Each structure stands twice: as C-alpha cells, then as structure tokens.
Amino acid sequence: MKMQFNRNFLRRASVAAVSLLFLQSGWAVEPFTVKDIRVEGLQRAEAGTIFASLPVRVGDTYSDDKAAASIRALFGLGLFKDVRIDVSDGVLIVIVEERPTIAEIDFSGTKEFDKDVLKKALLQIGLADGRPFDKALVDKAEQELKRQYINRSMYASEVITTVTPVDRNRVNLSFAVQEGEPAKISEIRIVGNKAFSESTLRGLFDLDTGGWLSWYTKSDRYARAKLNADLESLRSYYLARGYLEFKVDSTQVAISPNKQDISLTINVTEGDQFVVSKVNLVGNFLDKDAEFKSLVAIQVGQPYNADQVAVTSKAFTDYFGNFGYAFSRVEPRTVIDRATNRVEVTLQVDPSRRVYVRRINVAGNDRTRDEVIRREFRQLEASWYDGERIKQSRNRVDRLGYFKEVTMDTSEVPGSFDQVDLTISVVEKPTGSISLGAGISSADGVGLSFGFKQDNAFGSGNSLGVEVNTSKQNRVLVFNTTNPYFTEDGVSRSIDIYKRDSKPYLDIDSYKIETTGGSVRFGVPFSEYDTVFFGLGIDQTTIVPGTLLPVVYQDFANKFGFTSNAVPLTVGWGRDSRDSALVPTVGKVIKTSAEWSVAGELKYVRGTAAYQQYLPVTNKITAALNAELSVGSATGDSFYPIFKNFYSGGLGTVRGFEQGSLTTESQRTLGLTATGGTKKINFNAELLSPLPGGGKDRTLRVYAFADAGGIYGPDEGLQLQDMRSSYGFGISWISPVGPLRLAYAWPVKKFEGDRIQQLQFQIGSSF
Structure with a gap:
C-alpha cells in the first residue's frame, strides 16, 4: 500500500512540477489583480469544487507562485488527468480534462470468493461504481486480489484487468480471474529431533498432508499464520518437557514448478533436558506465604514444565486479584546449571497497588x-x-x-x-430457531409441523417457545416461557401449557390418548452452581376407546374412568460444573427431580436421579460416563397411571434398539408390546475424539460407546440379568441447528421380540 501511495504521489508531483516549470520558463507573467475566473472542460464535477480548491480569488494578486499552487491543488482532488491555466486580460481560465468515471465493475471466474464481498473490498481502497478511474488504484486492486488467493494457497491464480471505455467519458472495469487449483502440502519434514519421533511432533500441527476430511478442514492448505501457530505448539511441547533451550532454527517452504505442491521443512535444535532442582518465592506475598506456596504447581525433581510455570503465575495473579491487587506482576526466572542439567526456578512477585x-x-x-x-x-x-x-x-x-x-x-x-x-x-449470536416441516400420506393426509424457540426474546433474557404438529397420529400444541429473573434475587419462573393427542395406529377407529395440562416452576439459586426447582401442575388424560386398545389401558379405565386428573408437585436440584455445555471435556452434571400428585384421581410419586462425568484421557480424547435411575410408584391404595411410565431404548438410553421399545419381563412373558415400566436404569460410557483428519476441531467428533439399561414393572426388581446392552460408534457434530448425533450400534444382549434399529439419529443433548 505504501509503495502504491508513493507512486501515485510522485506521478502527481511530477505533473505539477512540469506545469510549474512550464509557467516559469515560457509563461511567466507579471503579477496582476484577478478580475474574473472561468472554468472550462467540466463534465461531471461541480464548478464550486474548482473554486473552493483554488488558492486565488477574484481581487487577489495573481503570480507564478499562485499558478503553481493552483495546479497542485486541482491535481490533488484526484478528479482530473490534465489541468492548465490561461491568462487573458486579467481573467484566469482554468482548463481541465476530467478523469473517466467507473461505470461498472465486474468479476469473472471467481469461484472462491463471492462477488459482493470483492466489491466491498474494492470500495475500501476507493474503487467503486461512480468513482473517478485511477490506474494506480486499479493496479493496487489487482495485487490485493492476488494476495487474497495466495492466502488461500492458490498460488497459480492470475488476475487480468480490462479497462473498456464507454460513452460519456466512462469506463468499465473487468477483473478476469483464472483461479487454478489450490496448492496442497505434500510433505512436512522436521529435522534435528531426537527425543521425540517425527510423527509425534507432526501430530501437534493443524497443518498436515491431507486426509479424507481435508475438503472440510482445509488442513492441507498452507498459510503462514497456521504455520506460526504450529511452530508455537511445537515450542510449547518441548518447553513443557524440560527442553529449555529448544529453538526453531529455520523453516523452508518450497513450491513445485506447477505451483500445486508445497513442501515444508522445519529445522530444530532440541538442546538438553533440564530437571527442576529448587523453586524460590521472592517478593511481597501479603503475609500469606503459606497460601501462595500451596498454589505452586512446579514439581521439584521433575523435568522443567513451562505449562506448570504458567499455571503457577496465573494462580498467583488471580490470588492477588482476590485482595484487590489488579496489577500484580509475576516474573519467572531460571538459573541453568548445564553441568548437571538442573534448573532453579525463582518466582519474583510484586503485588503493586490495591485498587x-x-x-x-x-x-x-x-x-x-x-x-x-x-x-x-x-x-x-x-x-x-x-x-x-x-x-x-x-x-x-x-x-x-x-x-x-x-x-x-x-x-x-x-x-x-x-x-x-x-x-x-x-x-x-443468533439465539432463536425456527423449524417448519410438512408430510403427506394416503392414510394421514397432510401434516404440518412448526417449532419456534427464542432463548433471548427481544433482548430481555426471557425464553419463549412454541411447538405445533398437525399430524393425525401425533397432534401437538405446546407453549413454554421462562423468565430467569422473575425476582431481583435471580429466582426463575417457567410456564408450560400443552395439549398432546397420540394415536398409535393409523386405523381410523383405533384408540387415542389425549393429554392436556400446564405447569409453573420456580428455580431458586442457592449457590453459584446449585439451583433448587419446585413447581405445581395440572394434568388431564383421556383415553378415547377404540380398536386395538391394550388390556392395561382398559383395566386402568375400568378403575379410574376414561378421563383422569392429576395435580403434581415437582421439586428438583441440579449442579453443572462442565467446562462447556456443548463440547464438554471435564466436569460433571448432577440432577435429581421428583413429582408427587397430591390431588385428582391419580395419586402417584415418581423421581429421577442422573449423574454425568467427563474426564480428559489425552489432550484430544475425552471419556464420558452417564448413569440414570428412575422410579415411579402409586401412593396409598391407588393404581400407578400407565401413561406416567418410563420408557427405554434408543438414543439417550440403550442404542441399537428402537426408541422406547424395550419391554419389561412381564410384558415379554405375556407377549405384549412395550408400554413402559415404573422403574428404569441406564448406564452409558463413551470415548470421544476429534474426527480423524479434522485437526483439533472439537465441534466434529467421533465416539465409541457401550450402553446397558433395563425397564421394569411395578412388581419387578432391578435385575441386572434383564438388562439389554449394546456397543457401537457414531459421529457428533455441533451443527447450526443444534447438537447432532448419529450412532450405529450392535446389540450384545437382547430378548426375543426386541425391535432392533442399528442406525439412529438425534438432534439434542449429549447422551
């Protein structure tokens, strides 16, 4: 940019100098008083622009100096490619030749970049429709386009600029781009390493020689910024293992003659490994030396670890900050004894001032x-x-x-x-989502589904959700809203109103279950991590009799009627210490909830306890464990409502079995279909890793899993031998529409009549 500016400046200065020389040598005039000023040659520029820029006015004394200054001022506007000043009987005649105006800018052959994005980029350097044409800016735009393609490893790209004159002193600009194929990294060499294998060190890099997923990650495309980041990762790796004198000597980037292959060679010097012999604390520790010593993560007798030093320094500054010392300084110093390969670490601290x-x-x-x-x-x-x-x-x-x-x-x-x-x-970021779907079948007709959720409605922090489904089999209308600060103390309030109609069979005369109700819940924070929930709801369920009505539903209707009501009280507690809600690598989630129906025909109690733990196995692999127990029971001499049963099978429980299809022992004995159970137990274990070839992108991961779970009736115990189990693998992706999980499972233990579904798909939570 600086070079282009200098060229432009020199060109204008040269024209002004020539004009000045011309005036001084051939047209030097005696100073006189200007009677009038006329402008000739204008087509689009306003005369007022000329008069405002001239350093001379009517009535002023005109001289050669004023003439030179006038020409410089007019050229400085950037509107004219030629300027002359004539003098006739005390009248100044300013004769200008305007630069052409850009009529249109067009691009051809640009597949890598959107044309609108390119036009906005050119606008920032002064090229746009209606602007004066400037060859220097065009050259600058051409170089900028080439630079953008080089940044994307497209070294063979060429840009050809065509300037086409059109009517009314205008020009069309056309940038024809031959993009070519992007250059790809064919080889990465690390030379000088002895302590660690070349494959281990290359595994630290985001750049690689390509894989089956490179079309998505573009990890095989060279970029200087990426290489610098990888070199820093390499340096950190050695410093964390005691190699204090490690250095990168040089990097060579070689491009093949056809500009399609790139070879990287990195020369390193490892140096010796040093062991920590002593850790000294020096400075003002606010008479809290013992507390600061407990924060030291550096291990004496172990190889020097720069990560431990950084962790200790941060812990010190954070602890000083707890007492108001916002600008504390921690300076690690090392004294190396090369004779014994030992290093003494001194942490020099200065709390500075309290603020x-x-x-x-x-x-x-x-x-x-x-x-x-x-x-x-x-x-x-x-x-x-x-x-x-x-x-x-x-x-x-x-x-x-x-x-x-x-x-x-x-x-x-x-x-x-x-x-x-x-x-x-x-x-x-966008906090709302809309889903719209439609389906048509000869039996069900047209079914429409609509969903809307906004977690930050109108910027208020309140959430608002609506779900509608018009299918004949499953008609749904749900409205929910949450105010996280119903009170100033942070007590939340959630309201749910719903109506659900479920018709398991397409037969027009088959039975149907209709559920209508609503609830209100409050969440009371008891600490930064713990929240207690409680609420009240009302629920009405109607069994619409028809063909294929299961015996258990008929028995329930005979005792309580086809329409029954419940007024459940709910209470729960939750704690979440994960490092991320979407891609957790460490931490745990504990949740308990209970529901007790205290009024209506239905009297029951049901509860759920769930525990999730995330453990880092390596810097890439995470282990995830999940356990869940749910139990329901009737209260008094009542009968537990069958439509409050728990279900198991499928994603979220035991993968490889159809969703909600697992049967209890009594259901299997009697040959009945799954209608859930009053008790459910579930265990899951997963190992998650970034997708091979996907670099360090944790939003796209593969996982292996093992599941086990069972469902039990009211008179059945939690027998482990009645549990189903499975194992498999899957893909997890944090997509724009939410967490997406695809799993393929092989059932290990199953019973006769179980409905197997090996490939399953879900958009939702982790397990």
Whole structure:
C-alpha cells in the first residue's frame, strides 16, 4: 500500500512540477489583480469544487507562485488527468480534462470468493461504481486480489484487468480471474529431533498432508499464520518437557514448478533436558506465604514444565486479584546449571497497588439489554477489585448462551492510581430457531409441523417457545416461557401449557390418548452452581376407546374412568460444573427431580436421579460416563397411571434398539408390546475424539460407546440379568441447528421380540 501511495504521489508531483516549470520558463507573467475566473472542460464535477480548491480569488494578486499552487491543488482532488491555466486580460481560465468515471465493475471466474464481498473490498481502497478511474488504484486492486488467493494457497491464480471505455467519458472495469487449483502440502519434514519421533511432533500441527476430511478442514492448505501457530505448539511441547533451550532454527517452504505442491521443512535444535532442582518465592506475598506456596504447581525433581510455570503465575495473579491487587506482576526466572542439567526456578512477585472498581462498562450488546448482562455481575461498582468475583461475573455472562465471545478488560482511570474501569465486551449470536416441516400420506393426509424457540426474546433474557404438529397420529400444541429473573434475587419462573393427542395406529377407529395440562416452576439459586426447582401442575388424560386398545389401558379405565386428573408437585436440584455445555471435556452434571400428585384421581410419586462425568484421557480424547435411575410408584391404595411410565431404548438410553421399545419381563412373558415400566436404569460410557483428519476441531467428533439399561414393572426388581446392552460408534457434530448425533450400534444382549434399529439419529443433548 505504501509503495502504491508513493507512486501515485510522485506521478502527481511530477505533473505539477512540469506545469510549474512550464509557467516559469515560457509563461511567466507579471503579477496582476484577478478580475474574473472561468472554468472550462467540466463534465461531471461541480464548478464550486474548482473554486473552493483554488488558492486565488477574484481581487487577489495573481503570480507564478499562485499558478503553481493552483495546479497542485486541482491535481490533488484526484478528479482530473490534465489541468492548465490561461491568462487573458486579467481573467484566469482554468482548463481541465476530467478523469473517466467507473461505470461498472465486474468479476469473472471467481469461484472462491463471492462477488459482493470483492466489491466491498474494492470500495475500501476507493474503487467503486461512480468513482473517478485511477490506474494506480486499479493496479493496487489487482495485487490485493492476488494476495487474497495466495492466502488461500492458490498460488497459480492470475488476475487480468480490462479497462473498456464507454460513452460519456466512462469506463468499465473487468477483473478476469483464472483461479487454478489450490496448492496442497505434500510433505512436512522436521529435522534435528531426537527425543521425540517425527510423527509425534507432526501430530501437534493443524497443518498436515491431507486426509479424507481435508475438503472440510482445509488442513492441507498452507498459510503462514497456521504455520506460526504450529511452530508455537511445537515450542510449547518441548518447553513443557524440560527442553529449555529448544529453538526453531529455520523453516523452508518450497513450491513445485506447477505451483500445486508445497513442501515444508522445519529445522530444530532440541538442546538438553533440564530437571527442576529448587523453586524460590521472592517478593511481597501479603503475609500469606503459606497460601501462595500451596498454589505452586512446579514439581521439584521433575523435568522443567513451562505449562506448570504458567499455571503457577496465573494462580498467583488471580490470588492477588482476590485482595484487590489488579496489577500484580509475576516474573519467572531460571538459573541453568548445564553441568548437571538442573534448573532453579525463582518466582519474583510484586503485588503493586490495591485498587477498586470505579465503573463497569458493557460493549457489543446491540440487541441484548444492558440489564440482562449486568444482573449476572458479582463484582460491584465502587467496591474493591475482586478477581474471583470478576471471573464469576464473566463466566455467568458466558453461560447465558447468548454470545459467541465474552471478554473482560481492565483499564486504569487516568489521573487516579487506585481506580480501574472494567469493560465486558460481548459478540452476540443468533439465539432463536425456527423449524417448519410438512408430510403427506394416503392414510394421514397432510401434516404440518412448526417449532419456534427464542432463548433471548427481544433482548430481555426471557425464553419463549412454541411447538405445533398437525399430524393425525401425533397432534401437538405446546407453549413454554421462562423468565430467569422473575425476582431481583435471580429466582426463575417457567410456564408450560400443552395439549398432546397420540394415536398409535393409523386405523381410523383405533384408540387415542389425549393429554392436556400446564405447569409453573420456580428455580431458586442457592449457590453459584446449585439451583433448587419446585413447581405445581395440572394434568388431564383421556383415553378415547377404540380398536386395538391394550388390556392395561382398559383395566386402568375400568378403575379410574376414561378421563383422569392429576395435580403434581415437582421439586428438583441440579449442579453443572462442565467446562462447556456443548463440547464438554471435564466436569460433571448432577440432577435429581421428583413429582408427587397430591390431588385428582391419580395419586402417584415418581423421581429421577442422573449423574454425568467427563474426564480428559489425552489432550484430544475425552471419556464420558452417564448413569440414570428412575422410579415411579402409586401412593396409598391407588393404581400407578400407565401413561406416567418410563420408557427405554434408543438414543439417550440403550442404542441399537428402537426408541422406547424395550419391554419389561412381564410384558415379554405375556407377549405384549412395550408400554413402559415404573422403574428404569441406564448406564452409558463413551470415548470421544476429534474426527480423524479434522485437526483439533472439537465441534466434529467421533465416539465409541457401550450402553446397558433395563425397564421394569411395578412388581419387578432391578435385575441386572434383564438388562439389554449394546456397543457401537457414531459421529457428533455441533451443527447450526443444534447438537447432532448419529450412532450405529450392535446389540450384545437382547430378548426375543426386541425391535432392533442399528442406525439412529438425534438432534439434542449429549447422551
């Protein structure tokens, strides 16, 4: 850009200098008073633009200096390719020749980039329809296009610019691009490594020589920024294993003559491995030396680990921050003894000064209201700076799920040594989803389905959802809304209203189950991680008699009638310590809930307890464990309602079996179809890894799993020998429409009559 600017400047300066020389040598005039100024040659430019730019006015004294200054000023407008000034009887005649105007900019052959994106990029450098034509800017645009293609490893790309004159002193610009095929990395060599194999070190890189998924990850396309990141990963790997003097000597990038293959060679010097001999703490530790010593993660007698040093330094600064010291400094120093290959680590600390927060600013929330973000803060304005509360505040805002990025910045207040301002910056993301579907069959007719959910309705932080299905077999109308701050103390309120009609068989005279009800629930936070839920609902279920009515439904209707009511009270508790809700790698989720019907014809109690644990096996592989137990029972001398049964089978329980198809022992003995059970137990284990060839992208993962689970009737015990089991593999993808999971399973233990479904698909939660 600088070179192009200099060329443009020199060209204009040269024209002005020639004009000045011409005036001085051939047309030098005696100074005179200007009587009038006329402009000739204008086509599109306004005369007022000329008069405003001229450094001379009517009545001024005109001289050769004024003439030179006038020409420079007019050329500086960038509107003219030629400017002359004539003098006649005290009248200045400004004669200009305008530059052509760009009539249209077109692109051809651009498959890698959208044309509208390219036009916006050219607009930023001054090229657009209606702008004056400037050859220097055109050259600059051509080079910029080539640079963009090089950034995408398309080194063989060529750009040919065509300027076509059209009427009224205009031109059309056409950029014809021959993109060619992108160059791909054919070889990555690491030279000089001894302690670790070349394959191990190459496994640290995002760049690779390609795989079956490279079309998606583009990991085989060279980019300098990616290489620098990979070299930093390589350096960190060695520093975390005691190689303090490791260095990358050089990198060579070789491109084949046909510009299709790239070879990378990285030369390294490992140096010796050093073991930590001693850790010293030096500085002011606020008389809390014991607390700081407990934060030291550096292990004496083990190889020096830069990650442990970084973790310790951060722990120190965070702990200082808890006492208001926002600008503490921790400086690790090493003293190397090459004779013994040992290193002494000294952590020099300076807490600096204690400060308090003057103001908290919120930025980037174009849609979400300020109060939705501010109410999550635990750090208050005009209070001492507290690092732990600030971290909690940032994490709480992030857990809202409304933002792609949440960052917290601390800045000093000018003129004040003990005050800081906090700025939380967010990048909003879409929080709503709409689903629309239709189906048609000879038996069911036309069925429409519609779903809408908005987690941050109108930027208020409230959620709103609607679900509609007009199918003759499963008609659904559901409305739900949640206000997470029903009270200022953070008590949430959720309301659900629903009507569901289920007709298991297409026969027009078959039986049908109709359910109508609603509920209201409240969530009371008891800590930063624990919430207790309680609520009240009303539920009416009607069995519409017809053909194929199961005996258990008929028996229930004989005792309680075809229409029955329940008024359930609900209570629950939940704790979530995962590092991510969508792609967890560590942490756990514990949930318990209970439902007790206290009024109506139906008297029952049912409860569920679930536990999930995520454990990092390696830096890429995560183990996930899940256990769930659900139990339901009638209260008093009542009869447990069959439509409150639990179901098992399929995704979320035991994969490889049709969804909700597992039968109890008594159902199998009597040859009945699955109608659920009053008890359910479920176990799942998974190993998740980034998709091979997908680099370190955790949104696209493969997993292997093993499932076991069973369903039991009211008079049956939890017999492990009655459990089904399966194993298999699958793919997990955080897609734009939500978490997507595809599983292929092989049943290990099954019973006669079980309905097998090996390939299953789900958009929803983890297990």
